Amino acid sequence: MTAFSSEPIIKLEGVDIYQNGNKLVLSDVNFEINKGDFVFLIGRTGSGKSSLLKTLYGDLWLESGKGKVVGYELQKMKQAEVPFLRRKLGIVFQDFQLFFDRNVEENLEFVLRATGWTDKSAIKTRISDVLMQVGLGTSPKKMPHQLSGGEQQRVVIARAMLNEPQILLADEPTGNLDPEVGEQIMQVFQTINTAGTAILMATHNYDFLKKYPARVVKCENGAVTEIQ
Numbered sequence: 001m002t003a004f005s006s007e008p009i010i011k012l013e014g015v016d017i018y019q020n021g022n023k024l025v026l027s028d029v030n031f032e033i034n035k036g037d038f039v040f041l042i043g044r045t046g047s048g049k050s051s052l053l054k055t056l057y058g059d060l061w062l063e064s065g066k067g068k069v070v071g072y073e074l075q076k077m078k079q080a081e082v083p084f085l086r087r088k089l090g091i092v093f094q095d096f097q098l099f100f101d102r103n104v105e106e107n108l109e110f111v112l113r114a115t116g117w118t119d120k121s122a123i124k125t126r127i128s129d130v131l132m133q134v135g136l137g138t139s140p141k142k143m144p145h146q147l148s149g150g151e152q153q154r155v156v157i158a159r160a161m162l163n164e165p166q167i168l169l170a171d172e173p174t175g176n177l178d179p180e181v182g183e184q185i186m187q188v189f190q191t192i193n194t195a196g197t198a199i200l201m202a203t204h205n206y207d208f209l210k211k212y213p214a215r216v217v218k219c220e221n222g223a224v225t226e227i228q
């Protein structure tokens with residue numbers, strides 16, 4: 001147990017979120033995510049879900065209010081600290097694609113090496129652990145184009161898990177998948193959550209909300225409210 005173990009993983013207080021420096025997207029956002037929480041983030045297209053997630057991983061700058069994410073105070077953070085913040089988060093986003101010219105193992109190894117791993121056998125073990133965690137039975141030597149959409153998404157989730165994040169931030173992780181495959185991916189997130197990692201998932205899939213009861217946070221009319 002560390003001294004910080006009871007601190008929320010994410011805490012936003014009176015945060016205003018802007019796009020383009022001047023377009024107010026969400027105002028006075030207040031919420032917390034604690035260890036092991038599963039939180040769905042819902043709201044219509046353009047309501048600000050992605051903007052909120054981007055704020056959490058340092059892609060949108062916090063201009064007013066206070067935010068703390070995995071120990072980093074967003075209002076004090078410097079650009080140079082952003083990669084370190086991201087290392088402590090698992091990010092499953094459409095704009096963080098796999099490298100299509102590297103196989104599965106090489107995609108994962110790239111991230112580990114970029115974050116300071118050097119020991120070959122530790123790297124190999126970690127890669128096989130995360131692949132197991134996402135239920136990817138397929139060969140780590142396969143190229144991304146040889147995998148189905150669902151399998152590629154599993155690799156993306158495995159990659160996000162490499163550095164044992166306290167939380168996974170996922171933006172529409174099932175958006176481009178068939179319903180059946182989307183459901184399997186949802187189950188991967190459930191398994192990861194049950195093992196102790198918090199999840200914040202933006203989704204348009206309201207079936208999940210019924211089927212997998214969890215906290216639900218909604219972006220609507222420039223505000224963020226907890227509805228369940």
Ligand SMILES: Nc1ncnc2c1ncn2[C@@H]1O[C@H](COP(=O)(O)OP(=O)(O)OP(=O)(O)O)[C@@H](O)[C@H]1O
Nearest residue numbers: 019020023025043044045046047048049050051052
């Ligand atoms: N790069 C940008 N520059 C200017 N405005 C932007 C930018 N990105 C998003 N916006 C605007 O900010 C608002 C919130 O967009 P955001 O992408 O956060 O919504 P969303 O809820 O994630 O939508 P979706 O469900 O379609 O992903 C929208 O009005 C959008 O047009």
